[in-house]
Amino acid sequence: MRLTLASLLFAVPALAQALSSPDGQLQVDVSINDQQQLVYTVQRAGQPVLLASRLGLVLEQGDFANGLKLVTTSPVKAHREQYTLAAGKKSRVDTLANEQSFLLANAQGRQFVLQLRAANDGLALRYTVDGPDRKTFKDELTSFAFPADARAWLQPMSVAKTGWKRTNPSYEEHYQADIAVGTKAPSHAGWVFPALFRAGANWVALTEAGMDGRFHASRLASDSTGGTYRIGLPEASEVNTGGHLLADVNGPLTTPWRVLAIGPLKTVMESTLGTDLAAPAIAFDKTKLQPGHASWSWAILKDDATVFDVQKRFIDYAADMGWNYTLVDADWDRKIGDAKMKELADYAKTKNVGLLAWYNSSGAWNDTEYSPKNALLTKAARAKEFARVRAIGIQGLKVDFFGGDGASSIAYYVDILKETAAAGLLLNFHGATLPRGWSRTYPQLMTVEAVKGFEFATFEQKDQDKVSGHAAMLPFTRNLFDPMDFTPVVFHEIPNIKRATRNGFELAQSVLFLSGIQHYAETPEGMATVPAYVKTFMRELPRAWDEVRFLGGEPGRWVAIARRAGTQWFVAGFNADDTPRELTLDLAWLGQREGQLITDGAGPREFAEGKVAAPAATLTLAPKGGFVARFR
Template identity: 80%
Template sequence: MKLLASLLIAVPALAQALSSPDGQLQVDVSVNAEQQLVYTVQRAGQPVLLASRLGLVLEQGDFANGLKLVAASPVKAHREQYTLAAGKKSRVDYRANEQRFTVANAAGQQLILTLRASNDGLALRYTVDGPGRKQFKDELTSFAFPADARAWLQPMAVAKTGYSRVNPSYEEHYQMGVAVGTPSPMPAGWVFPALFRSGANWVALTEAGMDGRFHASRLQAASTGGIYRIGLPDPLEVFTGGHLLADVNGPLTTPWRVLAIGPLKTVMESTLGTDLAAPAVPFDKARLKPGHASWSWALLKDGATVFDEQKRFIDYAADMHWNYTLVDAEWDRQIGDAQMKALADYGRTKNIGLLAWYNSAGDWNDTPQTPRSKLLTRADRAREFARMKAIGVAGLKVDFFGGDGASMQAYYVDLLKESAAAGLLMNFHGATLPRGWSRTYPHLMTAEAVRGLEFTTFTQEDQDAVATHAAMLPFTRNLFDPMDFTPMVFGDIPNIKRTTRNGFELAESVLFLSGIQHYAETPEGMATVPAYVKGLLRELPRHWDEVRFLDGEPGKFVVLARRAGKQWFIAGLNADDTLREIQLDLAWLGKRQGQLITDGAGEREFTEAQLAAPAAQLTLAPHGGFVARFR
C-alpha cells in the first residue's frame, strides 16, 4: 500500500467544487466534521443530492473514516469521440470536466477519487495505487435524496431462486413513483439503472467500466431517510470455485458510479452509460452487422427447434428482409451439427445469418437445456467457437448465468474477448445488466436482463402487466444498454389473452433498442397485418444515428424519435387504460409529411394516415401506440 508522500500539502477542509462545462451542474467534495468524505450535487442552483458518503474499505486499508483531504488536482477538460454499433447514437462526442481528489487515512494510506462532470451528469470512481494485494471489503458510496423525491426501481431477485435456481437475472417488475426510502420487497436490493425524480431534475444511477476484475453492484434494500447505498452481490453469485468481491494485485480501480442528471429529456438522451465504458476492442467489421431476426421459440417453444421449422423461419426472415434466424435451445439434440450446417448453408443462399443458443451453466443452476457446460474453460470455448465457425454460425445466444460476483463477471468478459477474437456475435440471456459493454465489445449485439415478452407467454398476470412494464423500459433498463425484450406479437399468444393493441406492439420495434432485434411474431401472425405494416418492418433501419425524447412519463407513456441517415422514425405507446392526447412539437422536421401507422377500430387492427410537421396532435388508444416515418 503506497504511503502518502510527505511533500503533499494538506488542502483546507472546505468544499472543493467541480462544475460541468456548461456550468449548470456542480459537485462539492469535502471531509465533514466526522472526518468522512462526502459530496453534494446541485443543478441550476437546485439540490439534487444532499450530503452523501464516499469511500472504500479494503482488507488492507480503511478509507471510510479518519480521512483528510490532502490534494485536489487542477480541473482538466476530458473529451472522447467514439462510435456505437448498437446504441441510441452512432457517433458520440463525450465532454466533461475532470478532477482528482486525494485523501489520506490515519495510517497515511491514500485513496484517489476521480470525478467527471458533464452537461448530462456525473461520474465518480476510486483508485488505490501501489503494489501488493488489494482485497475489496465494502464501499461507502451513497446517494442521499431530498425527502420529497420519488423513485422508479426494479427489485433485485434473491440468488438461487426462481426457475432452476437461475436468479438473479434482472427480470422483475418495477416499483413506480414510490417515495424514496421505500424498502425493496426483496432483501437483495434494487438493480441498476435506478431512476429518481429530485425536484425539477431526474437522476438515473448505474455503473460502467466493468473489466472482469470487479464484482457488479446494486443498491441496498434499505434506504432509510432517502439514502441509497451501494450494495454487494450475494456470496452464491460466483463461478464455481471463484471469488465474490474484487481481489487484485497492484492498483485497484473501481467501476464508475454514473449519474445522468437533468430534465427528463436530458437523461433520456444521455449516453453516459457508454461514455464511461472502455474503448472498443478490435472486431472484424465485415461481421459486425446489427439487424433483425426471426425466432420461433417465443411463441412455439422447444417443439419448434427442429430442422423443417427453422428452415421455414429462415424463409420468413428472408421474406421480411431481415438478417438473422435464431435457433434456440435443444438444437444439438433435435437438429444436430450436420443439419445445423445445412441450415446455415441454406441461410446464406437467402442472405440470412444463423444464430445458435448455448447454456452457459456449470453447476450454479439446474437448467437442463442443452448444449450445456460447453463454454466453461478457455479450451472449451476455443473448441466450441471453432465448431460454430465451421458450421457457419454468425453468433451465439448464451443463457443462464450465475449472478454478479467478480468471478462471474470475469466469465462474461472472457466470453466477450474470446468471441471477439473468433469473429462471433454475442447475445447474453438470463444475464446481468451489460453496463456499457456494448461499447467495449461492439459484437455484443444485445442482452436480456429484463422481464421480456417470453414471460407474457407464461402467465396471464405477466400479460396483464406488460403495458406499464414496457412503458418503463425506455427510461431504465434500455436507457443506455441494448435490450433483448424480443418484442412484437400481432396474432395470438397460446393460452393467453393479449392485452396490448397492435399499434402498441409495432411501436416497440422502434422504441426498444437492440443490436439484433429478435421479433416474437410468427409467419402466421405476420400474414394477418396489412402490406404497409410489413413494408415498414422490412425497411426499418438496422441501427440508429440519433435519438430525441419528445414526451413521456415512466410507466405511463413514451414518445421517442430516432434518426437513421436522413429518415426519422417517431414511435409512441400508451400504457394507460384510457385514451391519451399528445401534442408533438415537430418543428425540427420542417414541413415534412410523414407516414403514420397506428391502431384501428379493433384491438388487432391498424390504420394508415399522414402526419404533418411542424406540429401534430395524436390520440392514443388505451394500450395503443403508433409509428410515424418521415423520409
C-alpha cells in the first residue's frame, strides 16, 4: 500500500486521539505534548505497556519531530487481509486490525502522516512524507518507553567489520536473558530485532517490516537510559562498496513499519504481525515453490567434503530420508566445477532430490575468499549466473557474507530477491540481516541464517556449552516471525567437541525451529546410529506447517509448541536447564487422541519411545533433553 496525503479522508482535528484493537483490549493514545512533540502511550487490558514515548523523524530537508501540530485525523477503518505463507508458522493467515492516520505539520508548515494499525495481537506504525522532492533521512525519534520494572531479552548487535574476515554484522550473538530494561548494550552498535520485553502481565516483541529496498534496516540504540529504547541506525561501514548508508529517495518517503506484538506470551508467540505488515507476495512459479528438508555435508564435515563423491553420497542420503534437497556449499565451482555439478544435479533428479548451491555475495566489503565470489554484484552479472545455474539444473541458491544494514546493502538484498523470483530460483541468505517479513513478499525466500547457528557449536566448546540456552531463546525471538536457518539436529558426535545436548533436545528442534528448507546437520553415518522409529519420524516430518499453538515456556529455559500439518499435530519441547523439568501440557483440542512419544533414553545419546494421550499430558524432561509427539 502506498499512502498519499491526498488519498486520506480526514476528520476534525483534536489534540489527543485513541485507537483501540478490534477486541478493545489494546489502546494506543497519540497526542502532542507541551513541547510540541508527538508522543504515544500503549495500554493492554488497562495495564501500561509503554509510557509516553516519542514519535517523529528528521530529514535533511526538514524536522518532523519538533514544533508539530495536528492538522487532521482520519476516521478509524477496519483493515482486513488474507495471505498465505510457504515458510511460516501458519500456511494461511487472516488479519484484522483498526487503522487510523494523522496528518501533522512541522514548524515550517511541511506536512507528514503518521499511520497506526492496532490488531488484537499488537500494533504497528510508520511515517510518510509526501511530495516529489528529494528526501534524505537523518534521524528517527521513535521510542519505546517501558515501565521501570520491565525486563528484557536482547541480542547485542555486533560491531561492523569485526569478526572473521570482517563479516560482521550477521546477527550472530548470544542473547542476554531477563535483564533490567535500561541495561546499556555492550557496544555502541545497539541491540538487534526482534527484541523481547515483559511489562507486568504483558510481553512485547519489537521488530520492523515492510522493507522495500529503499530504506536502511534499523535496530535499537545502545543507550536506553530509564528504560526508553530508541530506533538506532546502521554504522557508516555497513554499505556495499560506494553505496549509501541511509534512505535517500526522490518522491514520497515511507518508512518501514515499527511492529510491536503485545499480549500474554501465548498471544505474542502465536502472532503473525511480522509478516502481516510485510508487502503482499510477488509472483513466483508455484510449481517451483517447494519447502522441505535438505541434507548438507558442511555442518559436520566442513570444507574438505565439498567434492563430487561426498556430495553424491549426501544426495543418496537425502533420497533415503525422503528429503527433497541437498545443499552443496562453498567452493563448489573450484572443487567440483560446472560439468560435474550438472552430473550431480542430473543424478539427484533421478532420486527426486533437488540441488542447492552456495554463493558469496561479497565484493570488497569483507575479506572472504570462498567462491563463487564477485559474481552477483550487478544486474547483468546476476542474470548471467542465474542462467548458468539453471543450465546446470540447480534449483536454489544459498547466498552468504552480506555487508550490513545500510540502505545500499538492503537494496542489494531486494535486487537478489526480485531477480531470483523472476529466474525461478529458491533462496537462502546467510551471513545476513534479519529478513523482516521478506518471506511473505518473496515466497521463494525459504530461509535466512541471521542467527548464531549450529555451526558455532562445532567451532568452539564454549559455544557448544551455551547452545541449549541459546536454542531455547530462538522460538521467542529470532524465529518468532521469520524463517531461520539454524541447521539443527545432530544425534551422533561432533569432531573435537563434546556435545552438550541430549538426543531428545536435538530431535525437538526439527519441529520447534521454523525454516522453509530445514538443512539438517546430521551425516548419513550419524543418522545410522538412531532407532528406526526416529528415522521414520525424520522421514515423515511435514515440509510445511498449517497452524501453531504455544503450550508454554520461558525464554532461554524451556519451550513447548504444537504444530499442525493437515490433520496431524506434532508437539515438541525441550529443556535447556541443568536439572529435570516436569511439564503438564494442555492438549484438550486433541480430544481423546493418543500419540507417539519420542523422548530421551537413559543415556544422552539414547532415545525412548512410548505413548502420550490427550487431553493432558505430564512429561519429565531430562536436563538438556526434549521430546516430540505425533498425533495422527
